[in-house]
Amino acid sequence: MARISYIHPDDVKDPDMHDWLIDAIKTGKPDPENQAIRARNKVVMRSFAQLIRTMRAEDVLEPELRELLRARIATSWGPMFKTDCHY
Helix, strand or coil: CCCCCCCCHHHCCCHHHHHHHHHHHHHCCCCHHHHHHHCCCHHHHHHHHHHHHHHHHHCCCCHHHHHHHHHHHHHHCHHHHCCCCCC
16 A cells, blocks of 8 residues: 655645645644645645635535535445445
């Protein structure tokens, strides 16, 4: 399995990416560890950061429905990636 290291906020030179990573660390959303990996690619990191901000600001999904979606994704992707995922 590949091991990708996290990028420390002090090592992020792009101001936007640094702000997105700090916001993830403060709020916990999107997951700070995942954002620290996404910090390798600005387009990917921006997509996740903006999606979470939009969902949070506009209440696109209720928290309960969002959790149901997470559970469904976690359990349905198992066969595709040959993993046994227990949510």
